[in-house]
Amino acid sequence: MTNFAPRVTRRSFLETAGATALSATLAPSLFAAPSRSSSAETVVQEFYETLSPQQRKEICFGFNSELRKRISANWHVTKPVIGDDFYTDSQQAMIHKIVKGMTSPDGYERLVEQTEFDDGGIDFYSVGIFGNPNEEKFQFELTGRHLTLRADGNSVDKAAFGGPIVYGHGEEGKPEDNIYFYQTQQTNRVFEALDTDQRKAALLKSAPKEAAVLTQKKDPHYPGIQVGTMSDDQKQLVKESLGVLLAPYREEDKAEVMQILEGIGGVDELRLAFYQQGDLASDKVWDIWRIEGPQFVWHFRGAPHVHAYINIGGAF
Structure with a gap:
């Protein structure tokens, strides 16, 4: 199989996008949400x-x-x-x-x-x-x-990207051959930074259906570990990961995500869940993961190939 790697190396992308996208997305932004003049x-x-x-x-x-x-x-x-x-x-x-x-x-x-x-x-x-x-x-x-x-x-008010979006890649060779595997690597950095008890809370057996991304109101029963319970350095990794996930999109959409995230109380209100299901290389680099909170769902199914469903803002 041809390796459809990005034109920049994943290492260089993570080093640059993780920093720049974080500052653009999770800090005060010079950009507003999309408008008719975008x-x-x-x-x-x-x-x-x-x-x-x-x-x-x-x-x-x-x-x-x-x-x-x-x-x-x-x-x-x-x-x-x-x-x-x-x-x-x-x-x-x-x-x-x-x-x-x-x-x-x-x-x-x-x-x-x-x-x-x-x-x-x-x-x-x-x-x-x-x-x-x-x-x-x-x-x-x-x-x-x-x-x-x-x-x-911004015709759909308070809905990032105008509503739910989907991305993916059909490559089913080695996990690293999928052009979105770098996102799994980044989110797994958060998992690796967790202590034993935190990993027990974050790692679950079976994932929900990938298209189950209708957002909810504030609910204590989201799966996984709550970001608000993490240490400052762990929270920083979560913020970097969100920056990397959002890097493929235009600045206006990232700005709207930031506005919605601020409205629900910031990253502290999010939960991260990793799933034992679908561990492609049996390497405990968890290929299926989910970030969820009030008005926020990012479901990434990396096995057998990538299907990702995003719904931020509660549309539909």
Whole structure:
């Protein structure tokens, strides 16, 4: 199997992203949540204006359509794929520009590699638009194998990323060949820093269903160990891990995550759970893990390959 490693080494990525993403995400930010004037949303508006009546009939829906609320690791929101002659060359270029605007430079490179491996590239994915981007609430949605991404100019209030998103990678060779394995390595650094009693609280036998990411109100029964009970250096590792997890996304989305996190009481309100289930190399580097708290769920299933479901803010 070809190793679809990122263009930077995972070591250098962790060293830089862990520090810079932490400062951008979990400290006061120069960025606000996405708006209608954000780079991706601006192009969504331009793209919408170029659509013919027939194209709008195929890929546009009312904002409250139940289709917008679907969550899956493998689906197409509309039938035409981006590379079809259904779209003009300029429209295809706009879609690629939108996707680039929804991600960080590193995140975009990972997304390109993942889509190429999983389904031949971004051109084999599909898009939909909910609402009118120039008049009302709206959302642009990109879907396909192991991917659901949204851009909505903050039309869905207090919901990071516009609602639940999904990412993944179908590589099933060595765990380290998966381009998102670096996230498992980072979160396992937290586990390694725990003492014996803390590990007993954090390590569970069986994981919940991966798509079970509807967020809850404050509840003492989240699985795993509560971050608020950790030492300062352990909390710092949690913050670094969140920074690494969020690094693939644009600054506005990271800023909105920070705002939501602050609203629930910060990282102290989160819990971390690691699961014995699916230990791919039998190496006790736990491949399935979950970060959860009020209005916050990040479920990462790394076995047999990556499916990750994120829902921050309680949408849907």
